[in-house]
Amino acid sequence: EAGVVQSPRYKIIEKKQPVAFWCNPISGHNTLYWYLQNLGQGPELLIRYENEEAVDDSQLPKDRFSAERLKGVDSTLKIQPAELGDSAVYLCASSRTREKTQYFGPGTRLLVL
Amino acid sequence: GEDVEQSLFLSVREGDSSVINCTYTDSSSTYLYWYKQEPGAGLQLLTYIFSNMDMKQDQRLTVLLNKKDKHLSLRIADTQTGDSAIYFCAASQAGTALIFGKGTTLSVSS
Numbered sequence: 001e002a003g004v005v006q007s008p009r010y011k012i013i014e015k016k017q018p019v020a021f022w023c024n025p026i027s028g029h030n031t032l033y034w035y036l037q038n039l040g041q042g043p044e045l046l047i048r049y050e051n052e053e054a055v056d057d058s059q060l061p062k063d064r065f066s067a068e069r070l071k072g073v074d075s076t077l078k079i080q081p082a083e084l085g086d087s088a089v090y091l092c093a094s095s096r097t098r099e100k101t102q103y104f105g106p107g108t109r110l111l112v113l
Numbered sequence: 114g115e116d117v118e119q120s121l122f123l124s125v126r127e128g129d130s131s132v133i134n135c136t137y138t139d140s141s142s143t144y145l146y147w148y149k150q151e152p153g154a155g156l157q158l159l160t161y162i163f164s165n166m167d168m169k170q171d172q173r174l175t176v177l178l179n180k181k182d183k184h185l186s187l188r189i190a191d192t193q194t195g196d197s198a199i200y201f202c203a204a205s206q207a208g209t210a211l212i213f214g215k216g217t218t219l220s221v222s223s
Contacts, residue, residue, distance in 0.1 A: 004155075
């Protein structure tokens with residue numbers, strides 16, 4: 001089966017510009033996660049979806065970050081406006097509902113200048 | 114909340130065994146994982162262990178869990194240069210977010 005797909009793989013923008021990342025989970029996986037990985041750190045959860053419902057968004061900086069999963073399949077994460085400190089890798093993962101194994105996509109590497 | 118700690122670096126020679134250690138704080142974590150990340154890539158699940166197990170072996174990988182001390186280790190037998198990567202320990206309850214350590218960089222020299 002195809003893995004988690006993310007695009008773009010790399011993005012370079014200037015500060016204050018908007019940016020969006022897209023994720024398509026593994027077919028049949030109802031749970032979707034967005035993680036943020038700063039340089040030299042482990043990933044940290046931004047938001048978790050069960051189908052189209054955001055069930056854990058407590059770590060999402062809602063002043064500038066937003067996410068959606070309108071049809072319960074693919075998802076978009078947006079930053080507006082981007083700041084220098086947003087430079088990081090944004091990882092998407094998916095799993096079957098309440099299953100123990102999460103599968104990760106290759107990530108989107110964001111550089112904010 | 115959960116906190117996961119790992120040593121940051123490990124250097125071994127090709128053919129030796131590697132042991133990467135991890136500690137966690139939340140005894141209610143039911144699953145413990147090891148992920149591998151190569152440069153520029155996402156995270157690859159290597160193996161996981163359920164909290165009621167002591168050991169799990171999968172080919173060259175052996176996971177040991179000491180639940181009393183909240184200590185997890187990953188042993189890689191016959192380490193190869195292709196094993197050079199960052200290894201992340203993570204903890205979770207099923208269906209919830211993974212809590213990761215900062216990762217251990219494994220360097221394998223020939």
